[in-house]
Amino acid sequence: MTSPESTKSREERKNMLSSFFLRGRRRGDTIFKWVVIAAAGYTLLLLGLVVFSVGEGSLAAFGKEGFFQFFAQTDWNPVEGRESYGALPYIVGTLVSAGIAMAIGVPISLGIAVFISEIAPPRIGTPVGYIVEVLAAIPSIIYGLWALFVFRFWILDFIERPLHEAFGGSIPLFAQTPFGLDVFTAGIVLAIMIIPIISSIAREILKAVPNSQREAAYSLGATRWETVWKFVFPYAKAGLLGAAILGLGRAVGETILVTMVIGNAVGAAAIPEGLFDQSQTLSSVIANEFNEAVTNFHISSLIALAVVLFILTMAINIGAQFLVSRMVRVVPGARE
Amino acid sequence: MTSEEYADSLDYKVGRTDSDVRDYKVSVRHLDSWFGTKQALKDINFDVKENTVTALIGPSGCGKTTLIRCLNRMNEMTASAAVKGSVFLDKVDIYDRSVDPVIIKRRMGMVFQKPNPFPTMSIYDNVAAGLKLNGIRDKKLINEIVEESLKGAVLWEEVKDELDKPGISLSGGQQQRLCIARALAMQPEVLLMDEPTSALDPIASAKIEELMNDLKKDLTIIIVTHNMQQAARVSDYTAFMYLGELIEYGPTKQIFENPQKELTERYISGKFG
């Protein structure tokens, strides 16, 4: 069917193509391989750079105060000649605001995840999921702006003032006169910020629980909520914990939002004694003072705060991965 | 027996809509079922005698799994499922509005294709799960029931010293027997089994088939299976389904040796599957 001429040109074409593709093949492959390895290595380099630079920058501060002393001190005095810095108040502020964020954010996130993946039919659940995720796309500066000019008044009028009036005398938590800019407001807005993160991960986790578990529960007569609470959640608890801790990491690291609503107390006064007290976090101090800091010692101390924050975040992150991997071992495959 | 006697016997009346539902443990009448717009079951009618094993056979997609799930209202788990018709358990239509679905689930237990014990619970807790869920608190009673159920599932001897171990630490066949024990703990009258041995090796399967023979003395068993030989081995009655319809139903011996419908004969002899 094929004439000798066309066969020949097919051969020729094949040879041409192969040599085209093979040209420089070895070299091209090797070069590319090293390019991608370099790119991967660059990321390691970056982390090293991060560690090294903040370590070096904070040396002055840690050196003067002593590494562990710095963690424990409560003064924060930038006045030249009497400079003294300590991270403790801000560690407390970070933990308290993040704690409030978790206390409010985790249950709500789980509620949303359960609604979307267990209760709502897909044509309602999927759009709701998308919309909740838009919350995650909003930059924190805009959360801060909104919280500063709008939301804080809601919290002040509908939550803080009533609580203060009702319980201010009896419960020390509500004793301070509320102004709307305090650790409580910071905690609530942080909660709103971490909800999309925790709920979308929780949703994926719940989806990963095999349906056969739910079927077994239903066949024993469980209601929908009982199936979720007593059978699905325990199965998924590793993943759900991981989701929560990722949210915690985000809340701890958030800077600008907190700066705008936490009230910016300094030094020992930053240790919150009640929910309506002003405070600051490790990151908010850095943001507030970095551009005005004059002395090297001051700057070094701010960098030292960054180191504390870094350590805290690392601990949360690594702790989460460790916890999750230990719990996940419970989850099955049958030994056949 | 004479042909007249046969015509009068329950065996003959089985599967005919004029049979009396009071004579049978489970009776299905004019059952239709849909998933969305697709009809999965078309006008199913049959009866199941007490203390028998009935097998539902047919090629994939014929609706046998859908049917068995309609029997204890498990089909309601799927959002788009709709059902018309009746399923009588003793004399009561389980689809009647006044009937509590949880009670039905107690009376009709279910075992699934792939063993699904609860991994976060011990063997003991797995078996007791249904009881605790439904409010039983009496520890002594629970202990008794757990032991009896495990014995009933022929698992007690193997696990009696290890009741605290997690449910998934057992082998596949043991896990399936654990699931059977879990269903038995609810003191069901009917046991629905959806391809219970298809995920198991032959030895484990044989044990479960033996179990069915013992259990039928106290229960009525309905089993879905794609394995015809298994149906022939374990069941007293067989129902053959194709594309959502019940083609033929009768005593197993008759179905396999002397099928009345051509479709049945072709399926049995392996002409399609």
Added chain:
Amino acid sequence: MSNTSERKQIIQDSILRTNARRRIIDKAITVATIACVAAALIPLGSILFEVFKNGASAISFEFLTEPQGSIVRGDGGIGPAIQGTLIVVGLASLMGVPVGVLGGIYLSEYAGTGKFPYFVRFFNNVMTGLPSIVLGIVGYIILVLTIGSFNVMAGAIALSIIMIPIVLGVTEQTVKLVPNSVREAGHSLGIPKWKVTMFITLWSAKNGVLTGIVLGISRIAGETAPLITTILGTSLFFQGFFGPVDALPLRIWRLSQQPYDASHEFAWGSALILILMILSLSVALRYLVLERKFRLRLPPLSLNYSFPIVSGMLKKMRGTKE
């Protein structure tokens, strides 16, 4: 078995007794979950509403192009901030995207099971959790101190460090998903591996990779903290790569700290511009164009912060599903 019927009765009674309560609890929880959804949607609605309501009045051509004039009178606009954002984000992307994509390709196509890939993955996981203020300080130390003034490059570097793990993680995951048959088809034609990877495999995964890039860009466009310590912010237009520059998030922050009404109006206006930029990037691009047109299931937006860690977790739960 003699007391079986007794037992049946006991169980039955227990069911009847507890049923009503269990059903009420079930309904109540359903209502509670709906309340949780409302608790998330109401703030979202409020934020979008307030930004649009308060910011719209500030928008004008002058606002978008002029530098700030007299604060009290509300002259001028945020031109330098818009320009600055585009420059810094653009620079950061130039630095971050190639590294992220190539690194992701390395992990997916070239990495074995040795220590190096393990550490690359582990440390990228770690970096997704780093607070951005810390990275701003890194930018300060390596480029501001050395050069002597706050500058654009420092900001770009800091932002690129935030961007890289995101792009790398998404690239690795999506390129891994390309079926082997595609690669084999390329190899069987005699095409060298690097060309197969770049022009065939990567091309097949382009939607996912693009998503990762868009995720990265929309994340860093909104970041404020790293800019505080690196670019300083100014009221002037771009003056060179080694001088300070302004950016939208930074400008919003400074404006919000001032007491004047005009400043606040500017702040809302800037917020509106910023939100429009980011939402149009991340939401519109992904959900309308990419997902409708190419019908992909894309990783959710919030995984910005956690993608590599989460996919690892999910893999463990499901058993590796490669």
